[in-house]
Amino acid sequence: MIDRDLLLRATVGLIAAPSENPPDDTRAAAEVAIRLLRAIPGVVVTEHTKAEPVRNVVAVLPGARPGKRLVLSGHLDTYPAGDPSRWSVPPFAATIRNDRLYGRGAADMKGGIAAAIAALAALAERPDFAGELVLALAGDEESMGTSGTQFLLDTVPAVRGDVAIVPDAGSPAVIRFGEKGMVWLDLAAEGRAAHGAHVHRGDNAAERLMEAVRRILALRDWPVDAPASIREASAAARAVSEPLGGAGEADTLTRITVNLGTIAAGISPNLVPDRAIAGLDIRLPPGATTAAVIAAARAAIADLPRVSMTVRVAWEPTVTDPTHPLFEALRRSAARVLGTEPVLNMRVGASDARLFRLAGIPTAVFGPTPYGMGGGDEYVLIPELIAVAETIEAASRDILGG
Known part of the structure; x- marks a missing residue:
């Protein structure tokens, strides 16, 4: 079961650690993620750097027996906050108003990372699944990922999974299977x-x-x-x-x-x-x-x-066959959480999902709806964050056989 307090604490903590790109300095955000992940029993956390100040974090949760490897991928860097006059709240204060959580990166994609951390923590409470669940957090996504996810795929074997889910900005109503x-x-x-x-x-x-x-x-x-x-x-x-x-x-x-x-x-x-x-x-x-x-x-x-x-x-267009079992697992899980089945579609914008697909790894993008992304007053809906976390937890157990 998702720990909603952990989910919110993780989102707030990550937003409060600025990681604007440029200058693509993810050190503070990586430190927040490491503290959160090392508090989860059974998780092994490592840090990887190709070029400072881009810090990348990999967390591995082994299951009870051999099986598949599922990778959850997120990027720690964000767009710059820009002109403060565009914001009605401080961009790094993680302000909560009713069901909205405001802050730079709330939707793109520190909220999605927090959902992945909460899902990882939920599986750690009952690690009766097969294989292993890996969380790969990278910098450099907003500038094509060569020092972030691509570096991890090239150098960290645990990041090359059988399938991957990227909880980047999108909508729980749409599962994305490809990108232009x-x-x-x-x-x-x-x-x-x-x-x-x-x-x-x-x-x-x-x-x-x-x-x-x-x-x-x-x-x-x-x-x-x-x-x-x-x-x-x-x-x-x-x-x-x-x-x-x-x-x-x-x-x-x-x-x-x-x-x-x-x-x-x-x-x-x-x-x-x-x-x-x-x-x-x-x-x-x-x-x-x-x-x-x-x-x-x-x-x-x-x-x-x-x-x-x-x-x-x-970069070439990338597509995972929409009939792949990964999408059925996500659709089943999301339908149980949301009460309605998501549709499958391409994604208009680019994400690190393309790097996993180019590496031959079937990949889906499934995350919260972005509001104000790249502009002022960026926010995410808290109920959607919870729904994304619950769906990722359920889909992970489905894929890994837990």
């Missing part, structure tokens, strides 16, 4: 500086860049033949998933999207800029590959003189 891939592109255009009154003497890099950006944005119309199972799951989940994820989510999940995230040029309106730069985020569904998208982007701007493109990030 991503490509981040940097564009740069070179020109010739001149006074704005003497444009005949200059060559405007900003205008050249605008044309390059226009052509990359046109990749939004690039046809993608997403697998039928993905299209069908998205359509079936739409009535439940879109009210949570926003109108248009189903369409977004099955097509290429391009976001112009940054753009800069020049220093004054009356000067012709000689250099302009832009950064774009491309998300691609299953059925498309990063190689094909990058090749299409290069081809789109190939005839533009003095324009260059650099690939900063490239």
Whole structure:
């Protein structure tokens, strides 16, 4: 049975240990997690660091006999709290108002980590299951995970499980089985500086860049033949998933999207800029590959003189077969806790779940609904935190045979 006091204490303690990324310093949050985990009987806790100040924590709870290994994965880092004026409460005070628990990371994803810790503690009270339950807490998720979860997967054998559950921000009403891939592109255009009154003497890099950006944005119309199972799951989940994820989510999940995230040029309106730069985020569904998208982007701007493109990030789409027993265990457990069965769907945003899938590990994302994620007054609903913890406990016993 979930210890609700432990669940709340863990959430409050983790929020009170700032771990904003940047600077990606998870030392204080890792120390809080270690104290909580070492108080649980039978749990072996180790700390792992690739590069300071990113601290990662792994906790292992062995069962009563050999069996499968289930990994619960969480990230300790958060978005920066940002401008304090956007908050009606201190961002690191973990303020409780009625059923809401406020604070940076409440939903993304210190609440989910606390739910995993509470589930681990519940299994430790009755460790009659087979195999072992592992909790992997990493930093660096908001900056792609190379010093966090990827480092743990590469160096800590206990983190390579038979299956994994990531209690990241989402909704108890939706179990996520896959994520779109991503490509981040940097564009740069070179020109010739001149006074704005003497444009005949200059060559405007900003205008050249605008044309390059226009052509990359046109990749939004690039046809993608997403697998039928993905299209069908998205359509079936739409009535439940879109009210949570926003109108248009189903369409977004099955097509290429391009976001112009940054753009800069020049220093004054009356000067012709000689250099302009832009950064774009491309998300691609299953059925498309990063190689094909990058090749299409290069081809789109190939005839533009003095324009260059650099690939900063490239991750393939990742999917676990939605018929995998992992999802049935989660659905059964969630139905008992919630009184209604969750739907299965893809996830719009990226998470460390992709790293487990790329390592060949079937992975589900199941966590609380985020409110104010990335902005001010981020909060999570306490009843949802309890429901997530109870579902993870029940699903863990189901998967491990307890």
